[in-house]
Each structure stands twice: as C-alpha cells, then as structure tokens.
Amino acid sequence: MRRVGLLIVTTCLLFAIALGGHAEGVDSSDSSEYLIKAGFIYNFAKLVEWPTTAFAQPDSPIVIGILGNDPFGATLDRIVADKKIDGRGFAVKRVKWSKDLRELKDCNILFVSSSEKEHVDSVVDGMKGLPILTIGDAPGFAKRGGIINFTLEDNKVRFEVNVEAAKHADLSISSRLLTLAKIVQQVAADGRKSE
C-alpha cells in the first residue's frame, strides 16, 4: 500500500516536472478591474450620505472627479449615465493635478488615480473638512487620511475605509458598506497625526 502511494507521488512529481518545462507566463489585458471598480463607486454613492450642504440643489448631480490618469476610459461615464440616486444624477469630470485644488473641491466623489501617488498628502490635506468622498486606487490611501481605497486581494476588489476621515468629512457611511470594508486607522507619520 505504501508503495502504491509512493508510486502515485512519484508519477505526479514527474508529471509536474515534465509540464514545468513548458510553463509560460500568464498575461492579461483588457482587465475588467475598472469595470468592477466603477460598480463599486456607484455603490459607494448609494451607501454614503452627504450632508445637505454638499449640494446646491436637491437635484444637483453627484459629481465624480477623476484625478490624474483615467483608468476607466468611458466605462464610468456610461455606467452612471442615466442612473439616479435619491433624485440625483451623476456627472463625471477629469481633473489634472494642480497646486490650487479648486477644481477638486466641486466634486462629491474624488477618485485619486494611482498616477497621483506623490500628491496624495496634498489632496488629503486640501480636502480636509470638506464633504468629499475621496477614493484612492492604491493601498495606503485611507491610512494616509483618505476615506476609501481599493485593494486587490486574491484577484478580487476589496476596499478599506478610514472611518475617522469620513467623520471629519461629515459623510455618513452605511453599515452595510462598513461590514464589507476593512476598517483602517490613520497612521501617524512624519508629523501628520491621526486625531
């Protein structure tokens, strides 16, 4: 019996080695990642409550700003094109980084592209106290004071939420969203203290 087991193991190993010789790299293109992330952003819009002061009128659109290189292409625009949440439509705009953050401040949701790594701190500082749902595309964004950031785990999209930052922005995040999120605390680093 032992021998049979051994035989099987050996066969398997040989097979694995034989195949190993032909292993190639796995490549991917046209990832659906941003399609899925667009779906997330829409869901965030549904599950986050802005203070009334955040909108000029009851039917003002929810403005989604994309800061930096736009990974969505036309996806996000099309997805939210005819959607309404509590009577509000959507508007998507692209924003290039500039020192004065005026353009960013009209947004209700601000997606910070991974191209803007070095500006994260300035954006977070600039948006402080404003009812803007900042969403980063890379891990660490929420820890640095952003409200939400995406992560990829096991090839699935996950997200982290900085509850404190949301509170400061006067945004109330539904428990359903928080249940699914990984909650992170602000990291005190280089004098940027968590409160």
Next chain:
Amino acid sequence: MKHRTGRNQLKHAVERCRELGRVGQWKSRAEMAVCPPERKGYTLSGRSQSMDSMTPLRRLCLLSVLGVFLTVTTSAQNQPKIPDVTAITLEDLMNLQVTSVSKRAQKLADAAAAIFVITQDDIRRSGASSIPEALRMAPGLEVARIDQNKWAIGSRGFNGRFDNKLLVLIDGRSVYTPLFSGVYWNVQDVMLEDVDRIEVIRGPGATLWGANAVNGVINIITKSAKLTQGAVATAGVGTDERTAEAARYGGKIGDNVYYRAYTKYSDWEPTVAATGMNASDGWHALRGGFRVDSTPTRADSLTVQGDLYRTVYGETLTVPTLSAPYSSTFPNSGNYTGGNVLGHWNHAFARSSTSLQMYYDDTNTVDNSLFTDHEGVFDLDFQHDLHVGESQEFVWGLGFRSIQDSNGSSFTVSLRPNHSSLNQYSGFLQDEVSLFDKRLRVTFGSKFEHNKFTGFEVEPNVRFVGILSKNQSVWAAISRAVRTPALTEEGLQLNEAVIPAGIPPFNSPLPLTVSILGSSQFKSENLLAYEVGYRVQATSTFSADIATFYNSYANLRSAEPGTPFVEGNPTPTNVVLPFVASNKMSGGTYGAELFADWRVVPKWRLLGSYSYLQMNIQKNKDSLDPTPDNPDGASPRHQWYLRSSLDLPKHLEQDLTLRYVDQLASLNIPSYYSLDAHINWRPVTSLEFSFGGQNLLNHQHMEFIPEFINTTPTLVGRTFRGSITWRFE
C-alpha cells in the same frame, strides 16, 4: 497596473487551486464566464474562491449579465457595450474576479447541476450555530433532528440517520465514514465564522467525487488563512445551548505565509422525548485546529491544516436483552475523539495546473453500551487540469485511499472481522467542449474505481448547458453513480429484538434473536439519474432556478430472511433469525426543486424555495423482505421556505424564515411549520450582538425516528439564543 493584475491572476489561480478537494467543480463552470482561458485549467480543478459568497443562481445571473455583454463586446468590436455593474450588489461585486474582459467573453457558462451555495453571510444572518442548522437553508435538502446530537440529513429521498447516499467533504476531506456509509454529524464542525461557503449539490456527483456521491454532495469550504487574519472571539448562550464559545487568531509569517488557529467549545442541554421524559441527550464538544496557507513561488501554493476534537454525547437507548424483560431502555453515553491533518499542493502552469492532496483522518468511537471503533483513513489525490485549444478543457486525476478499522462489539452490535484494511484505487477523466459559439457546452467523463468488496465501478456522466439568451439557460445531465458497501454491510450483526421462548407463532424452545446481518454477497447500489434544469434572471432584482430529476435505482438494499442458526454465546443459548443485507429493491424517484431570489428594495431581500419529491421504490418480486414497501415515508414530499432578509437602520440586520416540512408517512411524523427569527446588531465594527429564536410558532414537534439503532427521538422545541462576537485586527 496590468502587470500587477496579471500577477494577481496567477496568484489567484494558485490560490483557487489550493482550495481543497474537487469542490465547486460545477460551480466553477459557472465561473468560467469570468475566467480567461489561461486559468480555465484551474477553474476546472474547481478550487475556486471567486464569487464565493453568492448563491449559484445569483452568480449565474450575474455572469449571464456580464458574460453576454462581454460576448456582445467581442462580436461588435466598434461599439462595445458595458455590463450594467450598477445592478450588481456590493456583496456580489466583492466576489467578482478581476479578469480579462475579452477573454472572459469566450466563456459564457453556468453549472450543469442543481447547485446551491450557502454563503458566510447566510450563515451569519441565520444565526445557525451548527452545520446541520445551516444546511436547512439549502433548497430541497432534508434536514431532520433526531435528538439533540443526531441528525438525519439527505437529498432527494432515502433520508435517515445512516443516510448513505450523501457525500460530505470538509475542505476536500471526506467525512463520509466507510464504517456505516454515513456521516457522524455531531463531530463535523468548523469555526462557522471561518466558513467561506457550503456548496450543496443535489443529484449525483460521482464522476468527480466518486462512489457514494449518489444523491448529493455537500462541500464545506473554509476560508484561506489569508482571509482570516486577526482575532475573533464569540460567546453565546441559549435556552438549549448552555454555552458556546469560539476563538480564532490569524497571523502572518514573512511575506507569504498565513496561518490561523481556532478553538471552539459548545455544551447543549438535553431535550425531552415525546413522553415528556428527559432523554439525557445533552452533549458537549471541544475542538481546535489550524490552517497554514503559503505561496512559496508565484506558481505554487501550499496548504496544511488539521483539527482535533472530542465530543461527549448522551442519549436514551433501547436494546434487546436475552433475559426478561427482553428489552432495556436506559440513558447511554459515549464519545468521539479524533483528528485529521491535510496537505494540499498546487502548481500552476500557463495552460494547466496540477494538484496533489493528502490527508489522514482518525476517528475513535466509544459507545459505552454498543460499540467501539477506531478508523483511520489515509487519502491521496492527484489532479491535472489542462486547457486544450480554444474550446476544450480536460481534467484527469488519480486517487488512492486506505482505510484501517478495528472495533469492539456488544450483544447488540458486532462487526466481523474486528480488524480490516481496505484499499481503494480510483481514476477519473473528464472533457468539456464548447460548441456553437459557446452557446452549448458539453461535459463528459467518468470515474473508475476499484474497491475490495465489489471490484471495479464505473461512474460516467454527460452534461449539457445551453445558453438560451442573455438571461436564461437550460442544463441537462445523465449520470451514473454507485453506493459501495460499507464495512457494516459486509460483517455486521445488529440484534434488533429478542422474542422470548414459547411465544406464538414461533413457540420456540429458545429465545429468538431478530438480527440484521451483513453479507459478503452485498453489492453496490446504483443509480442512473436524468436531470434537467432552467435558470432565469427575469429582472435585475429577480431570479429563479428550477431543477428537476428522475432517478432510477437498482440493487437497493433490502433485508432478506436467512437460515436461522443457534448461538451459544452470549448465554442463554438463543436462535438467531437473520435478515441479511441484500440488493432486492429498486425503483424510481422524481421531483423538482425551485428557488427564487427577489431583492424587493436594496435593503430587503426575499428568498423562497419549494421542493417536491415522489418516490416509488419497491421490493423486487423475488424479495422476501418482510418490511412493508414504503421507503418514501422517511423523506418529506413537500418542503418550502420563505426567508426575509432585511437591513434596518442603526446597523441592524433582521432575518425571518418560515419553513414547512411535509409529513413523514411511514414514520408517522406529522408535517410542521417552523418560524425562525434572528437579529444582528453591529454598533461598532468590532462588536456584533446576535439574538435569535427558533421554532417560534410551534411549541414542540418531532422531526424524525431513527432506523437501526433504537435511540429515543426527541421533540424540537422553541429555543432562544444570543451571542456576542468581537473582532480585532
């Protein structure tokens, strides 16, 4: 970004392959819609974790939506359409894999089997505190509690405490005991918080899972250690549960080794028999275990996990005796101790993957009045999945299992020989071909097995999935499955009753012992199953799934009268009237299972299920089995449930389930309704309070009467339970 995604895909592929056993093979078919061809090999191996917390139906619907849109994408390049991801809930989005859109479009699929997935969320929201309780959520499954620590769980008929047609696996490890062909439900437990999903497949799965996957397969799949980092502690108490505590801690060593360890203890109050007497069926169970997951290279993943447990149970037992009053009823007790260790290695290639799994499972049973048994199972499995060309997937595998059993007997139960050693060899291959622009997918293959009792067994199947439109699909399957003999069916002597000397019509000078005997002539039971199913996503918020089947059984077990013989040991000398295990029953069963899911508003979901079962199993003409023809009585003809899942403000979740189970005619058990209510409150993310009531309508009802071993069944009463769960990062 793209590069990272590619790496992640590979990593994920590896990860998925690490999921143990051939779990989710069909589920993974569904998933192919979101998998690039490179990974289909892994997908075939079915260790997928993706979309893990969705019901198959929702997943399928979701996939149909995505898949069809994506198909459109490829066919009309210049004006690509985008799937409406806004119709997908956040929970479902969490489970979508980040994969290649264009490649994904090449596969549009769903499962050619009646599959249902109980998600982690379902378990949490239902307040289920054991696996049998969680299984009540699976449409069509028959779950009946016999007493506080025993269950009869079956699929598509033939339910019983020793139901032998349902295969159950925990992380790829079979917990179907070769001793009596069934499951010790009171030792099958895991940390419920760490369960990823429970996949319930109704119908045969023998081609992939092998013998005994006749009427269904249950795969209990826990999360990888990577997904259970941090600490969780939970403590609960209830009117039927004295205490229930569990704790888990998960951590990380270096860059790619994750681990977790858990321990769990629960202690249950005894319940009452129909007579109102305390049935002494209280029990307690202590268990602990660990799991380590690592990815030493991009293409390799390893899992090692193990558990240790001890369960001490009580019951009220009735056994025959050779002296007056010839039967004795008393509180009995016993315990199970055991452990298991499992290793799984997966290696991913560009267009294929291999996996190797090995486990050892040790079960010690000590019943203080009936039986002792020590069972060791060593199992080794190899599987290779390859993607051939554009439209074919091929998978083959080899398996070896060695079973060592040694046992001790009583007057009531004895097994010969006292030591046995069984070796089983198996191999399987399966090919899947996509035709007509992927609108039709055909899967065919077979398992080949050899066991000591019945020699070679062949279990082929062929399955079809047709995509009717972007939101509808049909599937059909024809499969053969066998249920191989258990040790008890070969060498058991189970004394059911003693008839005193001199009682008419026998007027025997010696006491008569009525016994059930095993036989070396006992053959495998076999099944030829025909299944057809249909799935539809009617709107973005409503979907439905129907599965129908006709099962044709041959060589089912009967008990044929044998030649009486005199037995001098034990004293007094008695005459044994044997009923010998034989294969003289056959017949057909048919039925349908319906499941519907309606998200009425985003925060309110209604789920409903109805199942129908008709059995027509009869003794063959040459059978002399004295039991009346009515084996269908042990399974309900109609079952339904309606579940409401509501998200309330203030972090409250509320679930209500109304269940109906039809009468069990032959057991004289009336139909019953049961209303369960459960509420979860999560004031802060690290703290969760849960409170629930079971069987709120009905003060008490009986659910089952066990066969063979005469333990006293008890009443299921109204119970309340509450618990607190803390989570720390």
